[in-house]
Amino acid sequence: MLVIALVAGVALWFAKPWAPDVVVVDPGPGGTRVTDQGLLANYYPVPGSAAPGILLLGGSEGGISVYADQQAQLLRDEGYSTLALSYFGGPDQPAAMESLPLETFDTALAYLAAQPQVDRDRMGVIGSSKGGEASLLVASRHPELKSVVGMVPSSVVWQGMDLQQPWRMVSIGSTWSADGQQVPYLPFGDFRGGDLVQLYQAGLDQLAQHQDAIIPIENAGAPILLVCGESDTMWPSCEMSRQVADRAQANGGPEVTVLAYADAGHFAAGPPVSTDNDFYNSLGEYGGSVAGNAAARAENWPQILAYLQRTLGS
Structure with missing residues (x-):
């Protein structure tokens, strides 16, 4: 029995059924793979004269997902030269x-600004989930950016995660570092089961003791x-958006507009998803109903595009 348990444990270790598959999709039509300066990205330039540039950041799935890549192509088609960046999980990148x-x-912003298809004076960043956390951090460090979109974002820097080795979670510090030092972060709270949002909510309950984890959004220029x-069951994205x-x-920062949807969850934001899309029936997986998330996306994507047009032009 001990041998059987050992073999099963080894098989489980290599299979890692709890860990999401990290993919780095190949560029689609009109896109190119970027590996310069240590980057890993898919770049979709707008043909012709210099257009606004957008840095696109996915979430905790890591790599460059099919959906992030498709979104980059949609943004290119709307007139924005877009760089979809893998910032962890890809080959030769951190796994956690x-x-x-x-x-x-x-580095990614500098690369984008240097491209002949990009007007370096009209650049922005869009991020979803952990990429939304990153997008607000990037905005606070780059006041020259003219446009910032956070989809189901965070108001704070959170403790990091290792989805490949979840038993390490208790020993992980900040998600992010700067100049070789960990960025101050908010630890997870005491998780007693239920939806993952409760873990994050318990962390937010201790925010008064970790004020240095709050993203200094007042430093953003856009x-x-x-x-x-x-109804987000991943983390309290609307509470954090309002924060x-x-x-x-309160701090004389930029104008912040929050689009909140009652019957939508962690998939509330982004391009519309048609009923025949394989992803459609998964829209309610992390809160809200399928129909509610679909309706939210159908409503907010045109507003995102209108916002990009107002802040960047095209």
Whole structure:
């Protein structure tokens, strides 16, 4: 029995059924793979004269997902030269969200600004989930950016995660680092089961003791658009979005607009998903109903595009 248990344990270790598959999709039509300066990204330039540039950041799935890549292509088709960046999980990249260097985003923005298809004076960042957390951090470090979109974002820097080896979670510090030092972070709370949002909510309950973990959004120079789902079961994206707006207002920061949807969750934001899309029936997986998330996306994507047009042009 001991041998059987050992063999089963080894098989489980290599299979890792709890760990999501990290993919780095090949670029689609009109896109190119970027590996310069240590980056890993898919770049979709707008043909012709210099267009606004957008840095696109996915979430805790890591790599460059099919959906992030498709979104980059949609943005290119709307007139924005877009760089979809893998900031962890790809080949030769960290496997865990642990002390990930914010300098990766600095390098990505510099690369984007140097491209002939990009007007360096009209650049922005869009991020979803952990990428939404990153997008607000990037905005606070780059006041020259003209446009910032956070989809189901965070108001704070969170403790990191290792989805490949979840038993390490208790020993992981900050998700991010800068100049080789961990960025101050908010630890997870005491998780007693239930939806994952309760873990994050318990952390937010201790925010008064970790004020240095709050993202200094008042340092951003661009008006900010945040989209969230009130029924998010991944983390409290609407509560954190309102915290971003409140801090910006209290500290003389930029205008922050929050689009919140009652019957939507962690998939509340982004391009519309048709009923025949394989992803459609998964829209309610992390809160809200399938129909509620679909309706939210159908409503907020045109507003995101209108916001980009207002802040960047095209």
